[in-house]
Amino acid sequence: xxxxxISLQLDRPDPESHRPPQLRExxxxxxxxxxxxxxxxxxxPFIAGMIFILPLTQMAFFADVVRxxxxxxxxxxxxxxxxxxxxxxxxxxxxVSLTTDMEKQWGTVDYIxxxxxxxxxxxxxxxxxxxxxxxxxxxxxxxxxxAFFGVDFPESAILPTAVSLGLLSVALVGVGFMAAGLSLxxxxxxxxxxxxxxxxxxxxxxxxxxxxLPEPLRLISAALPLTWGVxxxxxxxxxxxxxxxxxxxxxxxxxxxxxxxxALTLWQIFERGVxxxxxxxxx
Amino acid sequence: xxxxxxxxxxxxxxxxxxxxxxxxPTAFALVTYQILVIAGKxxxxxxxxxxxxxxxxxQALYGSGWAxxxxxxxxTLEPILGSPVGYVWVVSGRVLWNVVSGVLGAVIVxxxxxxxxxxxxxxxxxxxxxxIFPILxxxxxxxxxxxxxxxxxxxxxxxYQNMGEVALYVVTGTMFSVALLPVWLLPFSLxxxxxxxxxxxxYAVVAGYVGLSWGFVGDIFGAxxxxxxxxxxxxxxxxxxxVHVVSRGDITAA
Numbered sequence: 001x002x003x004x005x006i007s008l009q010l011d012r013p014d015p016e017s018h019r020p021p022q023l024r025e026x027x028x029x030x031x032x033x034x035x036x037x038x039x040x041x042x043x044x045p046f047i048a049g050m051i052f053i054l055p056l057t058q059m060a061f062f063a064d065v066v067r068x069x070x071x072x073x074x075x076x077x078x079x080x081x082x083x084x085x086x087x088x089x090x091x092x093x094x095x096v097s098l099t100t101d102m103e104k105q106w107g108t109v110d111y112i113x114x115x116x117x118x119x120x121x122x123x124x125x126x127x128x129x130x131x132x133x134x135x136x137x138x139x140x141x142x143x144x145x146x147a148f149f150g151v152d153f154p155e156s157a158i159l160p161t162a163v164s165l166g167l168l169s170v171a172l173v174g175v176g177f178m179a180a181g182l183s184l185x186x187x188x189x190x191x192x193x194x195x196x197x198x199x200x201x202x203x204x205x206x207x208x209x210x211x212x213l214p215e216p217l218r219l220i221s222a223a224l225p226l227t228w229g230v231x232x233x234x235x236x237x238x239x240x241x242x243x244x245x246x247x248x249x250x251x252x253x254x255x256x257x258x259x260x261x262x263a264l265t266l267w268q269i270f271e272r273g274v275x276x277x278x279x280x281x282x283x
Numbered sequence: 284x285x286x287x288x289x290x291x292x293x294x295x296x297x298x299x300x301x302x303x304x305x306x307x308p309t310a311f312a313l314v315t316y317q318i319l320v321i322a323g324k325x326x327x328x329x330x331x332x333x334x335x336x337x338x339x340x341x342q343a344l345y346g347s348g349w350a351x352x353x354x355x356x357x358x359t360l361e362p363i364l365g366s367p368v369g370y371v372w373v374v375s376g377r378v379l380w381n382v383v384s385g386v387l388g389a390v391i392v393x394x395x396x397x398x399x400x401x402x403x404x405x406x407x408x409x410x411x412x413x414x415i416f417p418i419l420x421x422x423x424x425x426x427x428x429x430x431x432x433x434x435x436x437x438x439x440x441x442x443y444q445n446m447g448e449v450a451l452y453v454v455t456g457t458m459f460s461v462a463l464l465p466v467w468l469l470p471f472s473l474x475x476x477x478x479x480x481x482x483x484x485x486y487a488v489v490a491g492y493v494g495l496s497w498g499f500v501g502d503i504f505g506a507x508x509x510x511x512x513x514x515x516x517x518x519x520x521x522x523x524x525x526v527h528v529v530s531r532g533d534i535t536a537a
Binding site for chain 1: 302303306307309310311313314315317318319321322323324329446449450452453458459463464
């Protein structure tokens with residue numbers, strides 16, 4: 001083959017390589033690459049910290065608060081279980097929500113916005129490893145709960161708890177996806193993410209029943225996936241029938257889907273804004 | 284002082300960033316109050332003191348972790364290390380300001396509790412708090428300073444800061460006496476100057492408080508000695524770090 005022919009062959013665009021990436025490809029590639037790039041914190045020591053340290057310290061803090069108040073072992077176990085479930089939120093939400101911030105800081109968000117890749121697939125892919133890490137984190141937290149805080153984990157609760165936590169972690173990635181989208185417009189998503197993460201402790205029945213909240217806060221609470229996740233796990237630990245649990249799961253799925261829907265809408269709005277103005281919110 | 288002033292001016296010009304650091308301590312304090320209500324022993328003074336210490340801790344960590352991380356990201360670390368002023372003085376000013384600005388977290392919690400629950404501090408409690416406040420500030424700043432010497436070497440200061448925040452709340456007894464912690468953890472708690480200062484603060488402000496057995500005077504003495512040790516260690520460590528960085532041209536040991 002002569003040199004000219006080779007050159008022509010190289011210059012000719014390959015139709016296969018120029019097609020827009022498929023949803024599945026984007027999702028899988030993003031899941032494969034993100035832990036080493038945009039999720040820069042997903043290194044073994046950091047993952048170990050998220051799984052072994054974070055849940056224990058938070059559970060210990062609130063369990064000791066209960067002891068300080070003279071609350072009995074039942075209240076300690078209640079608070080420990082709530083915080084164990086809440087530990088799923090830290091990794092699921094934070095890991096995904098901060099990626100846009102990092103992209104902005106590194107100047108790579110412009111390239112993301114110029115790609116035809118589906119945003120949901122991209123961020124769901126990014127959420128894949130955090131979902132696994134968050135499930136490991138909550139599993140460890142439940143072990144801590146049983147070992148140190150008197151949580152009674154009946155065998156019958158294993159399956160419904162696993163289903164509840166699986167649904168919850170996927171739903172919480174939706175919350176992170178929404179915060180990541182808002183980050184296109186805001187200077188950073190850190191504050192919003194912190195508000196959601198730590199506000200959840202007060203609003204989602206983690207440390208005390210939702211019923212003790214004032215009415216307006218109860219409405220906000222009902223819109224948050226963590227509320228239904230915590231309720232479902234508590235119900236599973238209490239030996240409630242699957243038919244009753246299914247209602248919590250339904251609310252959880254609806255809340256999760258709503259967050260994904262809102263997130264997609266916000267992404268479209270803010271992306272259009274960025275492309276029109278030529279700039280994202282900056283530090 | 285120039286660094287302190289500079290940090291204060293940045294804060295006044297752009298107070299946005301403090302919000303993120305104050306969310307966790309504020310939420311922890313409010314949830315604590317509600318748990319105490321459910322447990323039957325609500326104590327506004329205890330929670331306000333706890334909120335004050337947690338916010339100041341969060342800001343001390345922010346000042347030592349995030350600020351150094353930003354110096355790396357914005358490439359200002361090298362010029363600072365190359366300047367004739369020791370980096371320890373730059374960080375000292377920042378950490379000191381950050382610790383003081385942490386008071387805002389306590390003010391927010393105080394306002395919420397006063398508005399929704401009608402609880403607050405009496406004038407005697409407030410005077411006691413003001414009297415102990417400088418000791419608390421210096422003990423936290425000294426600890427933040429020592430931690431930040433290590434953060435100069437790592438690109439992951441923010442991560443360690445996030446990982447360590449709640450652990451330090453527990454270990455230094457921000458909301459409850461360290462006497463509640465397991466016995467084996469006590470020696471570890473006592474190596475931190477804020478543990479002693481916080482205990483002294485609670486002895487002074489919270490009525491009927493029973494903390495560490497040596498009482499208020501012992502706490503003040505312990506906090507003063509440990510703070511002096513931490514300041515000396517931080518000064519020595521920063522000198523070593525600077526010598527290492529300048530001689531090796533390497534700030535990426537981790």
